[in-house]
Amino acid sequence: MSLPAVLSPAAEPTDPGWAMKVLLLTGLGALFFSYYWDDNFDPASLQGARVLLTGASAGVGEELAYHYARLGSHLVLTAHTEALLQKVVGNCRKLGAPKVFFIAADMASPEVPERVVQFALDKLGPAPPRPRPPPPGPAPPGQEFVRDAVTRSRHRLQVNFLSYVQLTSLALPSLTDSKGSLVVVSSLLGPVPTSFSSPYSAAKFALDGFFGSLRRELDVQDVNVAITMCVLGLRDRASTAEGFRGVSRAKAAPGPKAALAVIRGGATRAPGVFYPWRFHLLCLLRGWLPHPRAWFIRQELNVSAAAAA
Amino acid sequence: MSLPAVLSPAAEPTDPGWAMKVLLLTGLGALFFSYYWDDNFDPASLQGARVLLTGASAGVGEELAYHYARLGSHLVLTAHTEALLQKVVGNCRKLGAPKVFFIAADMASPEVPERVVQFALDKLGPAPPRPRPPPPGPAPPGQEFVRDAVTRSRHRLQVNFLSYVQLTSLALPSLTDSKGSLVVVSSLLGPVPTSFSSPYSAAKFALDGFFGSLRRELDVQDVNVAITMCVLGLRDRASTAEGFRGVSRAKAAPGPKAALAVIRGGATRAPGVFYPWRFHLLCLLRGWLPHPRAWFIRQELNVSAAAAA
Incomplete structure (x- = not known):
């Protein structure tokens, strides 16, 4: 209510509606911008990152592999067709990826994902060692609520x-x-x-x-x-x-x-x-x-x- | 641009911003209303309607059954537990449903839905007879694109x-x-x-x-x-x-x-x-x-x- 009055000296005296419109749009624009512009991407943060990438033989998966390779991430690639994967692995090496592994796997088989994750953990190493073995009894958060998630x-x-x-x-x-x-x-x-x-x-x-x-x-x-x-x-x-x-x-x-x-x-x-x-x-x-x-x-x-x- | 000018004689001369605000809100309100108020419900249209209702033993399914019963629809009710279903069927009859059938069925079994639909068609009768038997070759629209939908x-x-x-x-x-x-x-x-x-x-x-x-x-x-x-x-x-x-x-x-x-x-x-x-x-x-x-x-x-x- 008070805003158009404050603005009116600068706005055309016959058309203060426009000033409010511009102010409203600018305000909305700024709000939108601050909400949705949230980018503090640092490419160096991906150097040495351990990445498991599915669908890596074609399309956006292939492109992702090449970007990660350039950024120096460690990669495990998986997809259905081994021949296509080998080509992508070769390209990744040329682009400078320090470590690239691959495993051909068909996600239409329910038993395959476990094999893929185990392969990735074996190849890229587990997370930094925990201070102590996982306690018996209830699983820690991050495991408990996905227990049986698949079933x-x-x-x-x-x-x-x-x-x-x-x-x-x-x-x-x-x-x-x-x-x-x-x-x-x-x-x-x-x-x-x-x-x-x-x-x-x-x-x-x-x-x-x-x-x-x-x-x-x-x-x-x-x-x-x-x-x-x-x-x-x-x-x-x-x-x-x-x-x-x-x-x-x-x-x-x-x-x-x-x-x-x-x-x-x-x-x-x-x-x-x-x-x-x-x-x-x-x-x-x-x-x-x-x-x-x-x-x-x-x-x-x-x-x-x-x-x- | 022209709207504030048209309105200005009726609006307070010192505050035409408000007139525009009111106009905008009214316009948006009317638009919203016309878009989302779309109710021409005629209860008589459901008299004799053939309704297959799943999850009919409790909750909103049970309430739906009672409403349809009052409106004179023909009902096939299904749910997991037969004893609960029988109670709902009894209540539907009391409420005046002309035809109520039920079939206990557990939708966790993939072979159950077919049995339920067949039961409903048997009890409530098929659609009005087609002028001729379905032609061989490509299925008519409404069937073709759900062919294999489950698989x-x-x-x-x-x-x-x-x-x-x-x-x-x-x-x-x-x-x-x-x-x-x-x-x-x-x-x-x-x-x-x-x-x-x-x-x-x-x-x-x-x-x-x-x-x-x-x-x-x-x-x-x-x-x-x-x-x-x-x-x-x-x-x-x-x-x-x-x-x-x-x-x-x-x-x-x-x-x-x-x-x-x-x-x-x-x-x-x-x-x-x-x-x-x-x-x-x-x-x-x-x-x-x-x-x-x-x-x-x-x-x-x-x-x-x-x-x-």
Whole structure:
């Protein structure tokens, strides 16, 4: 309110609206700049860095290998095809990489990643020795919460993602004939990840990607099957709410109202349903202010309870 | 430019900035309202509708069942536990549902969805009969592009998602010791789904959800391992660019520059890397204008080539 008055002597007296516009834009620009310009890159920091690089035989993986080689990093390269990898390794050596190893591996095999990581640790050496052997009992942070991450992710993907894909592909012929609707119930953890939910968030995100893309497919082929993606918060009657008590301070919303919002969205063939409504704003703004968001998540979470859950 | 001049007679002569502010906010509000208020829900439209409802034994699924029952829809309910389902079915009947069937099924088993869809079609009847039997040869739209969707999704998830989770959980102890970095290379199809990429988008979205959540986990536990999520466009040297030629009119970006952006982001422990830069704006604005976005995707795509790919 006071700003246009301060500026008016310098601005055209007949058009102080412009001064405010310029000030606002400059302010927004500066804010944007300070938020998103965060580069203190020091190439020397990568000299001797130990880098495991997947997909290194072509595309951006190959380019990454050459950059790291020039910067003097120690490299383990992996990709599907050995012949291509050998070529990249040769080029890296020419560019001055002090140490380059490679291992051909097909990530379509679930047992391969372990072999690759072990190879990298063997070749590049482990981390600087720990002061003492890892204690028995609960794993230290950084290990505990990814314990079983793979098993849990696989299970979550089947239950919360692949089963939806299966149901959809089986029901789609009938839905195409009847110009039907698919209503997919997701949660806020679909578009906005929080702590201690990585396998669940992965599955819910996957839903979003799959059905977002399928919606475009149906659209460009003029198939009249609606897809409604529903982003719901905790419901007070949901059994999961029990599990969250003590973990999150987020408030639960009434279940019947959430369900009615879903039904309205499905019946009107809306692309998205958000309940409570503020989630829509949250989703539209996700990513805009990453630092405050991280801070808020810290405030809302009972860390020790969440880690134990 | 002309707007403040038009308004000035009605506005306070000393403070035309306010008039513009009010006008702008009103205009934005109206735009927002017209875009996001899109409700022409007619409850009668759901009378006799055939609804297959998963997760129907509790939570929002249970509430959905009760709403549909009141509205006179025909229901097939499914969930894991038969006893819970029977209770919900009983309640639905009391609420006046004309037809309610149920099938207990555990979606953790990959063979279950087919049984559920078949049951629903058997009970609720198929779609209105087609004028003629489905022609041999290529499947009609609505079936062709979800052909193999499950197999392709499973494969994509292993290669582009689960292998990353495996590598991460295996490498995390060493990375924790060395205060290391995880650099995850995704693509624009990670945050923004397009047509004919549903299995790939699902896997890339899953990456975003998993590592977004893991970042928060590491953060709240004060584990100093950085996670950098990279959103890259098509690269001119990428082998995948070949596959996209003729399908998309999107322009490829230079590979070495994209790789350097990734390395800078990883070295400076930035949470996100966007290359080309405009992708950042696109990601910040995703979801804001769904209708124009759908239109643009239609313009950029050679539909018949994409469907055949």
